[in-house]
Amino acid sequence: MIVDKVLDAKGLACPMPIVKTKKAINELESGQVLEVHSTDKGAKNDLTAWAKSSGHELLKHEEENNVLKFWLKKG
Template identity: 70%
Template structure:
């Protein structure tokens, strides 16, 4: 997937992954994709709920070796 920006939020605890995601999404254009990498286990449910409540779209999420990767399309 072609991400306009990649955010490394690995090692950060809640609420920082979302705080940083929000900031990063503000720096890309509508329709562009943000890739977020996080290690906080709570990030998945929170990012899913956050994208829903803010009108962005969570295109894909996956987990490998304890790292969660999310692709979010800016709404």
């Protein structure tokens, strides 16, 4: 997968992961992919809901050493 931008949101608490993700995706073109790293336990539900409502596609997510990783395709 080609990742166009990586956002490190590790250590940030609600609402920052979603605020930063929004800012980061604004800088991408439609179809480009953003990779987000977060340690916020709520991030999975938050990002899934946010992507759905904002018209972006959550391609994949995985957890690695307590870091949640997400790949979002801009809609």
